[in-house]
Amino acid sequence: MSDFRVMLASPNFNVSESFFPNINLQDGLNWAEEFIQNVVLPRLPEAVASHFPVELGTVLVMFGCAGIFVAVVPLLPLVLVLAERKVAARFQNRTGPMRVGPWGVLQTLADGVKLLFKEDYIPPQGDKFLFLLAPYVIFACSFAVFAAIPFGQNILVSDFNIGIFYIMAISSVIVMGVIMAGWSSNSKWSLLGSLRSAAQIVSYEIPLGLSILTVIMLVESLSMSEIVASQSNGVFSWLIFRTPFTFIAFFIFFISGIAEVNRTPFDLPEAESEIVAGFHTEYSGMRFALFFIAEYANMFAVSAIAVTLFLGGWEGALPGYDILGGLPGFVIKTSALVFLMMWLRWTLPRLRVDQLMNLCWKYFIPIAFFNILGTGIWGLIFPEDTLVSTGISCAIIYIGLITAYKIAGRTFAERPAPQPS
Amino acid sequence: MDKYIRNIYRGVYTVLVGMRLTIRQFFEPNVTHQYPYEHDYEKKRNVREIPKGYRGQLYNRIEDCIGCKKCEMICPVDCITITGTKLPKGEQLWDSMNIVHLKDGREVIGIIEGDDKKARSADSVTLTNITSRQGPQEVIDRLEPSGVESRTETFASDEISRVVTRNPVVFYLDQFDIDMSLCMYCGLCTEVCPTECLIMKDTLEGIEYSKFDRSDLIFKFDKQEMYKE
Numbered sequence: 270m271s272d273f274r275v276m277l278a279s280p281n282f283n284v285s286e287s288f289f290p291n292i293n294l295q296d297g298l299n300w301a302e303e304f305i306q307n308v309v310l311p312r313l314p315e316a317v318a319s320h321f322p323v324e325l326g327t328v329l330v331m332f333g334c335a336g337i338f339v340a341v342v343p344l345l346p347l348v349l350v351l352a353e354r355k356v357a358a359r360f361q362n363r364t365g366p367m368r369v370g371p372w373g374v375l376q377t378l379a380d381g382v383k384l385l386f387k388e389d390y391i392p393p394q395g396d397k398f399l400f401l402l403a404p405y406v407i408f409a410c411s412f413a414v415f416a417a418i419p420f421g422q423n424i425l426v427s428d429f430n431i432g433i434f435y436i437m438a439i440s441s442v443i444v445m446g447v448i449m450a451g452w453s454s455n456s457k458w459s460l461l462g463s464l465r466s467a468a469q470i471v472s473y474e475i476p477l478g479l480s481i482l483t484v485i486m487l488v489e490s491l492s493m494s495e496i497v498a499s500q501s502n503g504v505f506s507w508l509i510f511r512t513p514f515t516f517i518a519f520f521i522f523f524i525s526g527i528a529e530v531n532r533t534p535f536d537l538p539e540a541e542s543e544i545v546a547g548f549h550t551e552y553s554g555m556r557f558a559l560f561f562i563a564e565y566a567n568m569f570a571v572s573a574i575a576v577t578l579f580l581g582g583w584e585g586a587l588p589g590y591d592i593l594g595g596l597p598g599f600v601i602k603t604s605a606l607v608f609l610m611m612w613l614r615w616t617l618p619r620l621r622v623d624q625l626m627n628l629c630w631k632y633f634i635p636i637a638f639f640n641i642l643g644t645g646i647w648g649l650i651f652p653e654d655t656l657v658s659t660g661i662s663c664a665i666i667y668i669g670l671i672t673a674y675k676i677a678g679r680t681f682a683e684r685p686a687p688q689p690s
Numbered sequence: 691m692d693k694y695i696r697n698i699y700r701g702v703y704t705v706l707v708g709m710r711l712t713i714r715q716f717f718e719p720n721v722t723h724q725y726p727y728e729h730d731y732e733k734k735r736n737v738r739e740i741p742k743g744y745r746g747q748l749y750n751r752i753e754d755c756i757g758c759k760k761c762e763m764i765c766p767v768d769c770i771t772i773t774g775t776k777l778p779k780g781e782q783l784w785d786s787m788n789i790v791h792l793k794d795g796r797e798v799i800g801i802i803e804g805d806d807k808k809a810r811s812a813d814s815v816t817l818t819n820i821t822s823r824q825g826p827q828e829v830i831d832r833l834e835p836s837g838v839e840s841r842t843e844t845f846a847s848d849e850i851s852r853v854v855t856r857n858p859v860v861f862y863l864d865q866f867d868i869d870m871s872l873c874m875y876c877g878l879c880t881e882v883c884p885t886e887c888l889i890m891k892d893t894l895e896g897i898e899y900s901k902f903d904r905s906d907l908i909f910k911f912d913k914q915e916m917y918k919e
Contacts, residue, residue: 356716358720359715359716359720362718362719363721363722364722364724367722367724612709612713613705616705616708616711617705617708632697673702
């Protein structure tokens with residue numbers, strides 16, 4: 270990943286500061302201490318309040334908040350699996366799960382309980398240690414990604430100064446887990462699936478990283494919160510509209526992201542009709558559930574990263590107004606992208622392996638390099654993000670889309686249906 | 691290079707065409723029937739004509755049933771259970787009586803003065819010996835002679851929706867149960883029925899009557915049913 274090497278070699282990159290990130294602990298403690306002083310203490314009897322251990326209470330409040338975060342994030346896949354089934358059903362004019370709970374809302378919970386009680390089968394000819402380890406590697410890496418995503422102004426686990434780099438690094442480890450799972454299963458389906466997955470993830474990480482690089486070039490920071498902060502002036506300051514090149518980069522990022530999380534039309538690693546279930550063919554019970562949860566957590570994470578990088582993160586659509594802003598705005602924008610993923614899934618058939626590689630190496634990577642070049646030139650012409658530069662960018666995007674629509678309409682006009690002979 | 695650009699165009703364009711197609715389906719109404727909870731005939735969809743003489747659910751018009759037990763005897767699977775009570779000679783459940791259904795929903799029980807067959811076409815109907823009890827909840831209580839007032843009332847024909855005559859009863863059925871979980875739909879019972887009161891429904895409701903509990907498939911046509919209108 271050349272882009273990160275460039276960054277590591279740059280004189281501004283401080284290794285000690287980056288790998289032991291300077292988290293502003295004091296801010297967090299102040300917040301928790303204020304909570305203790307203003308909310309908890311006035312409600313206690315005076316005799317207790319005078320002896321109340323404020324420092325211990327502060328730490329406990331912080332642990333509580335961390336606990337809530339840790340509890341909420343694994344709930345996301347529960348919601349997403351149900352949403353996926355419901356959306357899939359709508360696309361096929363069905364209703365989806367309807368029996369467990371009102372409108373089937375507890376279906377995922379029931380499935381989870383079922384998986385919990387299933388037999389935990391370990392293939393006797395496989396590598397037992399790796400087989401047991403693989404789901405945890407994938408699960409842990411999927412959830413470690415959430416540590417750097419800012420869900421709202423103060424809702425983030427840790428504000429790294431290398432947030433996006435950390436996300437890229439930790440999500441690359443997932444492929445290790447996939448290969449471990451495939452190899453240790455001692456099954457041909459699993460091995461084929463995991464090798465396909467490795468090839469796919471390694472290939473698509475390049476356009477993914479290159480599209481992130483265009484954003485980093487404009488913001489001049491790797492910190493997720495600074496990337497969000499640079500998009501605080503309404504919808505046209507969002508990085509997707511900042512230059513015509515980031516507009517293209519967004520789509521490359523999003524499509525590569527779909528390929529990264531192995532979703533249709535890039536679901537070759539777990540292609541049902543070809544290799545049963547790919548790398549998790551041999552898994553059952555709770556270990557299978559971990560793969561499943563990790564898959565949907567990844568899906569949400571990719572959408573959340575796309576929102577943070579290109580669609581303003583938790584910043585609103587209008588400066589000064591809280592439209593599409595804050596945690597609800599972030600969730601709405603992310604859900605929209607998740608819906609787009611599901612929409613694509615039910616629209617497009619699976620690619621062939623050669624088509625997959627063709628798309629990545631012949632189309633995405635050259636266009637991503639072109640984007641970087643273009644963004645660099647744009648940065649030279651407009652060193653500051655002004656109204657003029659944004660206006661020109663939006664005009665170029667608009668004219669480009671209209672021209673493409675006209676040309677496409679002329680070139681691929683619907684042919685008349687063939688007459689029966 | 692021209693082919694390269696064309697390929698990108700074609701890729702994006704065809705994906706968008708596909709997405710337009712699928713999102714249209716997203717807003718189409720769904721075709722799923724929540725089967726045991728809702729039936730086709732309730733939703734008035736997918737309703738087909740049922741051929742005459744279709745052997746559906748058994749139904750007994752209990753008011754015509756004479757309790758001859760021929761159906762019970764001929765049933766190959768013993769799905770019909772009948773228990774009847776015959777009153778001793780000289781006793782009867784009630785005297786002959788008339789029920790006048792009024793258009794405002796009330797029903798008045800009494801005895802029509804004069805010929806009750808002519809009363810149906812007459813301009814006005816005069817009821818004597820009207821009981822104070824009214825309404826369909828009092829079905830069983832009609833057996834009791836109590837509550838009789840020697841009251842007389844006259845109703846104009848445009849007030850009345852219909853007039854029903856109840857003949858005195860010397861025989862009634864305590865139990866007429868049909869277990870549809872046993873029935874094999876041979877139709878023998880309907881053929882032997884002398885009053886043709888036992889029929890097999892050829893309506894949609896008679897075809898589709900699935901239940902969650904097997905005991906719900908025992909359909910009871912008994913005394914209580916008999917006095918319902």
